[in-house]
Every structure is written in structure tokens, then in C-alpha cells.
Amino acid sequence: xxxxxxxxxxxxxxQATVVLERGGLTMVVKQVPARVCPNCGEEYVDEAVARLVLxxxxxxxxHGTLVEITQYTAA
Numbered sequence: 001x002x003x004x005x006x007x008x009x010x011x012x013x014x015q016a017t018v019v020l021e022r023g024g025l026t027m028v029v030k031q032v033p034a035r036v037c038p039n040c041g042e043e044y045v046d047e048a049v050a051r052l053v054l055x056x057x058x059x060x061x062x063h064g065t066l067v068e069i070t071q072y073t074a075a
Contacts, residue, residue: 029056032072
């Protein structure tokens with residue numbers, strides 16, 4: 001897919017670090033599969049992957065965790 005930010009390059013499969021913040025929770029998920037623009041570095045996470053990351057964030061928030069740093073796993 002063409003990068004919608006810079007419109008200069010096709011994105012390539014790679015990995016991203018996703019940071020989510022809500023209320024007092026900060027969650028960092030490393031090595032998330034994503035399409036990455038080699039020109040500007042913009043990262044695109046597909047819907048299925050985003051759903052998994054957000055589901056995990058909801059679980060973490062319910063347990064009262066304030067900071068969570070984890071590696072992506074397609075559970």
C-alpha cells in the first residue's frame with residue numbers, strides 16, 4: 001500500500017512499537033507486526049492486530065496496572 005502520509009513509497013512489512021495511554025495506564029507493546037513506510041517511517045497496524053492489542057490493554061487496565069511493557073504475541 002502507498003503511504004498515506006508522505007505518498008512517496010510503498011509500505012513494507014516490519015514491526016512497530018505501540019504506546020497506549022488511558023487514565024493512569026501506560027502500555028507499551030513491542031514488535032507489533034505492521035506495514036512501515038521506508039521513506040517517512042509511518043507505521044500501519046492492521047485491524048486484527050489492533051484488536052488484539054486493544055483487548056490486551058483492556059485486560060491490563062481491569063487489573064489496575066499502571067505501566068505495562070510487553071512483546072506482541074498473537075494469542
